[in-house]
Amino acid sequence: MTMLKPGDTIGILGGGQLARMMALAAAPLGLDCHVYAPEADSPAFPVAAARTCAGYGDHEALAAFAAAVSVVTYEFENVPADTAAFLASRVPVLPGPRALATTQDRLVEKTFVNDIGLATPAFRAVVSLAELQAAVAELGRPSVLKTRRFGYDGKGQVIVRPGMDLEEAWSTVGGHPSILEAFVPFALEVSVVAARSADGTVSAFDVCENQHRHHILATTRVPAGIGPATEHACKEHAARIAAALDYVGVLAVEFFVLRDAGGEHVLVNEIAPRVHNSGHWTIEGAQTSQFEQHMRAVAGWPLGCVRRTGRVEMANLVGDEVEAWRKIVATPGSHLHLYGKREARPGRKMGHVTRITPE
Amino acid sequence: MTMLKPGDTIGILGGGQLARMMALAAAPLGLDCHVYAPEADSPAFPVAAARTCAGYGDHEALAAFAAAVSVVTYEFENVPADTAAFLASRVPVLPGPRALATTQDRLVEKTFVNDIGLATPAFRAVVSLAELQAAVAELGRPSVLKTRRFGYDGKGQVIVRPGMDLEEAWSTVGGHPSILEAFVPFALEVSVVAARSADGTVSAFDVCENQHRHHILATTRVPAGIGPATEHACKEHAARIAAALDYVGVLAVEFFVLRDAGGEHVLVNEIAPRVHNSGHWTIEGAQTSQFEQHMRAVAGWPLGCVRRTGRVEMANLVGDEVEAWRKIVATPGSHLHLYGKREARPGRKMGHVTRITPE
Numbered sequence: 001m002t003m004l005k006p007g008d009t010i011g012i013l014g015g016g017q018l019a020r021m022m023a024l025a026a027a028p029l030g031l032d033c034h035v036y037a038p039e040a041d042s043p044a045f046p047v048a049a050a051r052t053c054a055g056y057g058d059h060e061a062l063a064a065f066a067a068a069v070s071v072v073t074y075e076f077e078n079v080p081a082d083t084a085a086f087l088a089s090r091v092p093v094l095p096g097p098r099a100l101a102t103t104q105d106r107l108v109e110k111t112f113v114n115d116i117g118l119a120t121p122a123f124r125a126v127v128s129l130a131e132l133q134a135a136v137a138e139l140g141r142p143s144v145l146k147t148r149r150f151g152y153d154g155k156g157q158v159i160v161r162p163g164m165d166l167e168e169a170w171s172t173v174g175g176h177p178s179i180l181e182a183f184v185p186f187a188l189e190v191s192v193v194a195a196r197s198a199d200g201t202v203s204a205f206d207v208c209e210n211q212h213r214h215h216i217l218a219t220t221r222v223p224a225g226i227g228p229a230t231e232h233a234c235k236e237h238a239a240r241i242a243a244a245l246d247y248v249g250v251l252a253v254e255f256f257v258l259r260d261a262g263g264e265h266v267l268v269n270e271i272a273p274r275v276h277n278s279g280h281w282t283i284e285g286a287q288t289s290q291f292e293q294h295m296r297a298v299a300g301w302p303l304g305c306v307r308r309t310g311r312v313e314m315a316n317l318v319g320d321e322v323e324a325w326r327k328i329v330a331t332p333g334s335h336l337h338l339y340g341k342r343e344a345r346p347g348r349k350m351g352h353v354t355r356i357t358p359e
Numbered sequence: 360m361t362m363l364k365p366g367d368t369i370g371i372l373g374g375g376q377l378a379r380m381m382a383l384a385a386a387p388l389g390l391d392c393h394v395y396a397p398e399a400d401s402p403a404f405p406v407a408a409a410r411t412c413a414g415y416g417d418h419e420a421l422a423a424f425a426a427a428v429s430v431v432t433y434e435f436e437n438v439p440a441d442t443a444a445f446l447a448s449r450v451p452v453l454p455g456p457r458a459l460a461t462t463q464d465r466l467v468e469k470t471f472v473n474d475i476g477l478a479t480p481a482f483r484a485v486v487s488l489a490e491l492q493a494a495v496a497e498l499g500r501p502s503v504l505k506t507r508r509f510g511y512d513g514k515g516q517v518i519v520r521p522g523m524d525l526e527e528a529w530s531t532v533g534g535h536p537s538i539l540e541a542f543v544p545f546a547l548e549v550s551v552v553a554a555r556s557a558d559g560t561v562s563a564f565d566v567c568e569n570q571h572r573h574h575i576l577a578t579t580r581v582p583a584g585i586g587p588a589t590e591h592a593c594k595e596h597a598a599r600i601a602a603a604l605d606y607v608g609v610l611a612v613e614f615f616v617l618r619d620a621g622g623e624h625v626l627v628n629e630i631a632p633r634v635h636n637s638g639h640w641t642i643e644g645a646q647t648s649q650f651e652q653h654m655r656a657v658a659g660w661p662l663g664c665v666r667r668t669g670r671v672e673m674a675n676l677v678g679d680e681v682e683a684w685r686k687i688v689a690t691p692g693s694h695l696h697l698y699g700k701r702e703a704r705p706g707r708k709m710g711h712v713t714r715i716t717p718e
Contacts, residue, residue: 006684006697024386027379027406030684030697030710047386049405287692296688305691309668325365325389329655332664333646338365338389351389 004070004299006030009049011069011091013056013083015042017339017349018075018275018291021283023047025291031299036065043340044075056083066090073249073298077103077273078150094298095249099273102245106148106179113268116244118237120268121256122182129170135180136160142183145169147176157215159183184267186256190224192234193279195250195293195303196242203293203303204235205286208278210254213318216347217277222285222312226257230264241271250294252276277316280352284335285312310356322350363429363658365389368408370428370450372415372442374401376698376708377434377634380642382406384650390658395424402699403434415442425449432608432657436462436632437509453657454608458632461604465507465538472627475603477596479627480615481541488529494539495519501542504528506535516574518542543626545615549583551593552638554609554652554662555601562652562662563594564645567637569613572677575706576636581644581671585616589623600630609653611635636675639711643694644671669715681709 004010010026012019015037023033023044032049035042038056045051050068054061062083066072072093077100084100087093102112110120124135126145136143141164147156158172160180189212194204209224210217224231238253245251254269279290288296288304296303317324322344328336338351363369369385371378374396382392383406391408394401397415404410409427413420421442425431431452436459443459446452461471469479483494485504495502500523506515517531519539548571553563568583569576583590597612604610613628638649647655647663655662676683681703687695697710 006681007699007701020386023406024383027383027699028694028696029688030695030699032405032699046391046408047382047406287694302689304688307692322365329388329663330661333666335387336389337387340366340386340389340391342366 002070002300004031004301008032008070008299009034009068010295010298011036011065011072012044012048012075013037013072013079013087014075015039015044015048015051016075017043019044020047020339021280021289021291021337022073022075022275022295023049025289026295029292029295029299029301031295034065034069036061041342046340056080059086062086063090071298073294075274095245095247095251095273099245099247099251103271103273104149106146107177108148109271110179110268112244113241113271116240118240118268119266121184123179126178126180129167132166132170132178132180136166139180139182144181144183145173145178146181147173147178149176155215184256184258186267187259187264188225188257189254189269190226190234190257190266191220191252191254191276191278192238193250193252193276193282193290194235194238194242195290195297196239196247197297197303198248198300200243201303202239202242203306204238205279205282205290205306206308207231207234208281210278214347216318216349217316218318219316220278220281220312220314222281222308227264230257230266233266237266237268241268245273247273249273249297250275250279250290252278254278277349277352280337281312281314281354282306283337284354284356285309285314308359310358312354312356314352314354316349317351317353319346319348319350320344324353325351328353361429361659363390363660367391367429367658368393368427369654369657370395370424370431371403371407371434372396372431372438372446373434374398374403374407374410375434376402378403379406379698380639380648380650380696381432381434381634381654382408384648385654388651388654388658388660390654393424393428395420400701405699415439418445421445422449430657432653434633454604454606454610454632458604458606458610462630462632463508465505466536467507468630469538469627471603472600472630475599477599477627478625480543482538485537485539488526491525491529491537491539495525498539498541503540503542504532504537505540506532506537508535514574543615543617545626546618546623547584547616548613548628549585549593549616549625550611550613550635550637551597552609552611552635552641552649553594553597553601554649554656555598555606556656556662557607557659559602560662561598561601562665563597564638564641564649564665565667566590566593567640569637573706575677575708576675577677578675579637579640579671579673581640581667586623589616589625592625596625596627600627604632606632608632608656609634609638609649611637613637636708636711639696640671640673640713641665642696643713643715644668644673667718669717671713671715673711673713675708676710676712678705678707678709679703683712684710687712
């Protein structure tokens with residue numbers, strides 16, 4: 001692929017906080033961003049050099065967008081396949097179609113992960129109530145029913161607990177094609193944010209330990225409370241996934257860490273083909289942020305150094321937690337990041353705060 | 360003054376790299392920037408939430424700008440007095456009119472500095488060839504003739520060397536009201552970037568050691584190669600200047616460091632009522648950047664922590680030095696900052712690069 005030059009423009013599909021932080025990271029590299037999003041109040045618009053407010057099915061707007069940029073990337077994995085194909089026929093789209101096709105469908109994703117030799121929780125495809133009943137009989141309770149597509153932050157999933165009526169579970173996921181996943185008694189959840197450049201070099205940030213509240217990431221701590229062999233395994237797994245997808249850009253892999261008499265083991269939980277909430281700490285906590293790293297990768301530039309600058313704690317500001325901004329700006333060493341969202345709805349990610357402690 | 364809230368807008372006069380880096384620093388705080396500049400290709404426009412492209416004398420555009428923002432700041436000290444007064448009658452302008460009036464005129468500035476008890480090189484006001492002749496007779500050669508107003512990066516000044524024809528020197532400065540400054544055999548040049556908040560708190564970054572080439576800043580190193588007493592004196596002087604100007608925002612004070620048998624002494628060279636090139640290192644080199652610090656101060660927020668993250672070296676990329684970008688992005692730990700300027704004219708500041716070494 002061609003190497004972009006300063007002055008060139010990167011197109012970004014999606015205008016949320018991830019696109020916003022990408023645009024803020026692109027500017028110091030001399031790269032402009034053109035953000036394409038349907039919502040007029042998209043958080044990325046105010047920091048983007050160019051803005052298209054249009055639907056993902058608007059071929060006229062997409063064609064003009066493709067003509068105005070050197071490469072297209074995205075901030076969310078649910079880019080419609082038609083949109084991606086339309087753009088890819090005109091301009092490079094990175095990460096490529098294989099990453100999107102694999103990660104948009106939980107069944108395809110988990111099958112892919114197993115196929116390259118990595119472990120996941122046991123799972124069964126489910127397309128009917130009868131299949132759900134059979135799958136629950138096999139995998140037991142509790143287990144987790146998740147739609148194959150369009151799930152995030154706990155949306156489109158339900159825990160099948162002992163005694164729960166399976167018809168109710170099936171209707172909770174709207175009868176959509178789903179998977180049932182065995183419940184995993186994990187000790188902790190970790191993730192790896194890694195990047196792969198156009199020349200195939202992979203570089204992973206240190207493993208993050210994540211705590212969720214109501215299915216939404218609450219805090220990330222780095223280093224994670226895991227052994228060096230597990231740290232190494234997580235990074236190696238992320239590199240294997242990136243290589244198998246012929247990936248260009250930043251991706252995140254979420255893992256469950258299990259502990260038993262044999263020590264620590266990891267299972268791949270989920271792949272996100274994009275910059276990731278658990279990598280926000282890299283803005284101050286690493287020599288290169290995940291956002292700069294992604295811009296470098298899709299520009300065809302060498303990856304930056306991922307060395308950590310200290311011990312890190314990142315906390316999301318969800319809903320009215322954003323009201324803490326006054327206290328945060330008065331706390332020395334706390335780095336405030338607000339996303340420019342006007343309305344603090346419950347469950348909405350409004351910003352985050354990062355603290356670095358020298359090691 | 361009122362404390363701005365996330366979602367509020369800061370107006371910036373001037374659209375160069377300083378405004379660009381202010382806007383990039385304001386975004387994570389949830390503050391939007393509205394950039395007002397006459398040049399259509401202003402580097403700050405692509406990262407600003409709102410843009411006004413109009414002249415500084417356009418009262419209609421200025422009135423609309425004032426109505427759209429909560430506070431106005433600026434990236435250059437030569438804001439026309441009429442522009443500042445017009446805006447100040449409608450909206451707070453920070454730093455205030457006193458800072459502008461004092462620093463726009465070298466004679467007023469040096470007199471102010473002496474009046475608050477700080478030393479400068481010896482100087483004489485010069486409004487005619489006859490006064491120049493008298494001043495040179497007093498201060499000797501070499502000495503430096505500088506226009507009182509509109510000088511920067513060595514523009515509007517000439518060294519009066521032994522044998523130089525004074526008519527020629529006088530015509531070099533265009534016969535404008537000027538000052539003649541005694542030549543100072545300094546050991547090195549340093550600067551302090553400091554901030555004063557609306558409540559009067561002053562916080563100074565560590566002293567920077569600066570090297571110039573052709574009157575343009577080439578490199579900044581922190582810590583400076585000076586003793587602790589000199590470090591302390593520079594910071595104290597900057598704080599005294601800020602307090603005397605009832606200053607709100609970031610300012611920079613440049614000093615000459617002289618060494619003799621009595622030790623190190625400093626003379627105030629120049630005050631810049633704005634973020635400053637010698638403070639660019641703070642983006643990676645300090646917990647809070649000078650740009651975030653300025654946004655905090657003009658927003659009425661508490662100042663951030665100025666702790667250094669390591670030993671710092673910042674180098675400007677001037678003119679075609681910007682071609683080094685390919686090498687810089689391939690060098691681990693080098694932080695590239697480009698300003699989005701399309702044409703690399705000689706002497707034009709195109710970007711800078713910062714390296715931090717752990718201490």
